[in-house]
Amino acid sequence: MAISSNNPGQSISCRFDGLELMLNWCQIPAPKNQTLLWSGRQSNMLLLSVILLPLLAAVLLALLGGGQAMARWVALLAAVGTLLISLGLAAKYNGVVNGTASSELTSPEGSPVRPKLEWRRTWLTLGEVTREAPIQVRKFQAGNVREDGDGKGIEFDSAGKPILPLAETSQSTERLTTSTSVRLEFYLGADGISIVMLLLTAVLTISSVLISWEAIQNRATEFYICLLTLEAGMLGAFIAFDLLLFYVFFEFTLIPLFFLVGIWGGSQRQFAAYRFFIYTLAGSVITLLGLVALTLKVLQDGGLATPFSIPDIAALLTKRPDLLPESWQIALMLAMSAGFVIKVPLFPFHTWLPLAHTEAPTAGSVLLAGVLLKLGTYGFLRICLPFFPAAVASFGAPVFSTMAVIGIVYGALCSLAQSDIKKLVAYSSVSHLGFCMLGMFALNSEGVTGAVLQMVNHGLSTGALFLLVGMVYDRYHTRELGDLGGLATRLPLISTCMVFVCLASAGLPMLNGFVGELLSLIGMFNANTIYIGRSNANPIYSAIGATGVILGAWYLLDMLRRGFFGPLKEPQSVHGPITDLNMRELLSVAPLMALCLWIGIYPSTLIETVQGDVKEIVKLYPKNGATESKAQVVTTDK
C-alpha cells in the first residue's frame, strides 16, 4: 500500500509491462536544490495578492473607463502578472515541500487536507460557545465486538451502530466546560492541488484575453472587467481553505460568467445565461444548507472553534470518526455535492452545460470548460472525500461512479451526433469529466491522481479546442460542420493545431489526455468500491469507461475529417479575407499545446506536485489498499 500510494507509476508498471518505459519517466525525482526565495510571511501575502491583482485591475478599468485598446492591454498585463505570482507561489511551495523554505503552518497534523502555505485572518466571530456536557465513557462489552475492514475491533451496540470510545483515558463523568469563540476566517492556503489549479487558471486566462483581442469590440472594457473578476473568483476558490470562503468564491464566479455569457454570447445568450445561473444557484443553495449543517455539527459535538476551516474539520473527522454516523455522512454528502454535481456536471445534471458553452463567447467557453467545471470536481476532492469517508466508500462511490460512467458514454454519443463543432466540444466535456469523476471515486491513489491530472488535461486540451473553434468561427462566422470542409488546405496552421489538440483530447499516448484517462481507468479497475451482488464491479465500470476513449477518438477524428480534410468547402455567406493563424492567436494556443506535450511526455512534475496531497486523502480509504498491496507484492517479487 505504501509503495503504490507513493508512486502511482510503480503499481501500474507491474501490471502493464508495455507501459513501463513511459511510466518510469515519472519516477525521476524533482530537482531538490531549490533556493530560498522569500521568507515565509511575505510569500504568504502572495496568496492574497494573486486574488487582488486581477480584482484591482478590474477596478482600475472600471474607474478609468478607456477604450478597447487600453482595456485589453491592462487585462493582458494583469493576467500575466497573475501568472507570475502563481509561479512565485509554486516556487515557494516547492521550497516548503523540499524543506528549503519555511512557512508557519496552523493546520493540525494528521489532517487529510494540509495547505503548505497559509494566510489567515478572522472574518466574523459568530459567538461564544460554552460546552458543558458530561463525558460519556462506555466500556467494551465482550461478545459484542465485530471486525471492520481494518481488523481493528469496533464495538457495536444492539442496533448495530458502532460505538467508539469518546475519550479513551478519562473514566470520570465530570462535566467538561470549555468556552471558545466560533470564527469565520479569510483562510487562504495552497497545497499541491491548489498550485496546479492556480497555474492552469492563470495560463487559461492569458489565452482568453488574447483570443478576445479582436473578437470583442462591443463594450470591451466591461468584458475585460468581467474576465478579470472571474479570474479572481476562480483563483480564490482554489486557494480558499475556509469552507465558507470557498463557497463564497464558488458562488461569486457565477456573477461575472452570467454577464460574459449574457452580453457577449451567441443568439440565445440571454436564455443560456439565465438558465446557467439559476440552475447552478439552485444547486449551490443546497450545498450551503449542507455546509451549515456540517459546521454546526462539528461545532456542537466536536467543539471545534474554527468550524469552517477545512483542514481543522478534516482533522477532527479523521480523529473522531464517531462524530458523524454514516447516515449523517450520507445526508451531508448529498447536500454538499448538490452544487458540485451540477457544476461538474455529472449526468443527468448536465443539461445547462451545452447551451451555456455554445452561447458563451470563446473566452467564456475556455474558462467555463477549463476552470469552472473543475470547481465541481475540486469541491468533491477537497470537501466530500476528506470529510465523509464512510459515506463516500459505501454510497458515494457507487452512485457517482455510475453517474460518471453513464456521463462518459452518453456525452460521447451526444458529441457524435452534433454538427456544431462547439456543441460537440461541449458534450465532450461531459464525457471527459466523467473520466475525472470515475478516477476520483476509485478512491485509490492511481485513480485520484488520474482525476487531478484529468482536471488539468481537460482544462488544457478542451481550452485549446475552444480557442481553435473560436478562431474558425471568427473567420467564417459559422461552426456548422455542414458548411465547412477541407479547411486544412485553407488554414494549414490552424488545422495542424486542431489535429494536435484533438489527438491530445482523444488520449493519444505521449500527449496529456492519455496519462489522466489511463490512470483514472486503472484506478477504477484496481478499486474495490462497487459491488453488484457479491462480485466486484469496478473492472466492468472501467471497461465501460474505456469505450469512452474509443468513442472520443471517433467523434474527434470524425470532426476533423468532416471539417478539415476532404475537398475545400467554405460557407457562402459574406466573410472577410481568410488568413491563417496570426501571431496573437499562436501565442494564445501554443502554450497550451506545449503543456499538453510536456504533461504527455513527462507527467512526473505534475504527479509529484499533487501526490503528497492525494496520498493523505487516499489514506482514509484503506479498503482500496487490498489491490494495492497485491501490486506491492508483485513489485517486490520482481
Add this chain to the structure above:
Amino acid sequence: MFQHLTSAINLVFPEVVLLAAACVNLAVGPFLIGDGGEAPKGLRHRWGIWSLIALGIAAWLSLLPQPVVEATRLAPFQTDELVWFVRLITIATGAVLVLVNWNQTDDRDSAESQGLLLFILAGASLIGLANDLVVLFLALELVSIPTYVFLYVSRRDASGQEATLKYFLLSVFSSGFVLLGFSYLYGATGTTNLTAVHETLRDGSLSAMPMLLLVAVVSIVAGLAFRITAVPFHFYAPDVFQGTANSSAALLSFVPKVAGFVALIRVLGQPSLEQAIHANYWSLATKSSSVLFLLAIATMFVGNVLALLQRNLRRLLAYSSIAHAGYMLVGLWVAMKVPALNVSGLPVSTTRLGGLSSLLFYLAVYGITTLGVFALLASLSRRERPLETADDLAGLSKTHPAGAFLTTVLLFGLTGLPPTAGFLGKLTLFLSAWNHGTDLGRRLAICLAINAAVAAWYYLRLIGVMYLQPSRDDTKRETGIPAFVGVALCATASLMLFFAPEWLWQALQRV
C-alpha cells in the same frame, strides 16, 4: 415628579431632538412660502440639509454614554443594547430616506414632508425604548399617523390618494387589533408594564386561562404582522407601493418593519431557558411560536412566488419586501421558540447564535439594500422618462452605467449572493435556524433555502434587463444627486458589511 420627568427626558434625548426639529419644520415652514403659494427656489435643499443636521445631532447624542435604566416593574422606558441598535438603524436609514425624499416633493411641500419623516423616525426609535404597553402603542402611532400624511404629501394624484386611503384604513384597523391584544393582556395581568406582564406570566399563575392570553397573542401578532407585511396581512403592500411616490415606498418597505419587529420582540419577550423546562412555564413568546412559524412559511412562499409575476418595479419590490419579512420571521421564530433541550435541561446547541441577532443583522442588511434600490428609482425616475416597470430599466448599463452597477450590487445583496452583506444575512439566518436543533427549525432553514433560490430569478431578471437588453433611448439619464448619494452609500455599506461584519455582529451579540 419633576425629577422623574427630567430623568426620562435624559433617556430620549435623540428622539427629542428629532421631534423638536420636526416641530420647527411644521411651525416655520409655512412662513417661508409666499402669499400665492410660491416657494423660493431651492427651499427643499435647505430643509433637506436641516433634516440631515437634526439626524446628525441625534446620532451624536445617541453615541454619547447613555444612562442605564434596567427594565423594572415601574419604569416606562428601558435602555438596553436593543435600544442602541434601533436608534442606530433608524438614524442611519433615516439619513438615506431624507436623501431619497429630497427631490420627491417640490419646494412648497418639502418642510412638511421632511418634518413628517423626522416624526416617523423618532417614533420608530422610541419603540425600542418602550417598557410599557402604553408607551409602545404611542410610539407605534407616532410612526403610523405621520405616515398617512407623508404618503399624501409626496404624491397627490388619483393613484396616490387611493394608496394613501388604503394604507390609512388598513393601518387603523391593524392598530385596533394591537390595542385589543394589549387590553386583553392588561386585563389578564392587571398591569401595562412589560416587565411586570412578563413576570406575572412566567410564574405560571395565569396558566388557568390560556385562551384569554392566546387571544391576546394572536391579535397582537396579527396587528403587528400588518406592519411587517406578513402574509396574510400583506394585501395592501403591492397596491400602496405601486400607488405612492418612491420615497414613500422606500419608507414603507423598511421603517414599519423595524417598528413591527422591535415591538414584537418587546411585547413577546424572549423565553428564559432556565424556566422553560418547568411544566407550567408560560410566556407569550412560546405561545406565539406556532403562529410565527406559519406566518414565516406563508410569507416567504407567497412573497416570492407572486414577485415572479410582477412587471411593475415598486410592486415587485413590495412582494420582495414581503418575502424578506418572511426570512426575518424565521429569525424571530428561532428567538421565540425554546430550542431543543437535552436530558439535563440544557439546549442541545450550545452556540450563542440566537435568532435575535440574526434577525436584527438581517433587518439592518435588508434596510440598506432595499432603501438603496428605491433611492435609485427616486434618483433616475423622471416624469418624462419614468422608471416604473422592469422594461424601463432596459439598457440602464448604457444610459447610466454607475447606477446600473450600484443597483446590481444591491440586487445581488437582496438575492443573498457574495460579496454582499445579504449573503452573510442569509447565512446567519440559516445558521441560527439550524442551530435551533429542532425539526421545525431545520424545516424553516430548508424553506429559506428554497425561497432564496426562487427569489434569485426575479432579481436576476432585473439585472438581466439592465445589462442584456438594449434601451429604447440611448441618451444618458439625468441623475438626481441627493438620492444617488443614497444609492452609493447603501451599495458601499452592503459591500463593506460583507468584508467587515464584525463590529455590527459583535454589537448585536449583546442584545
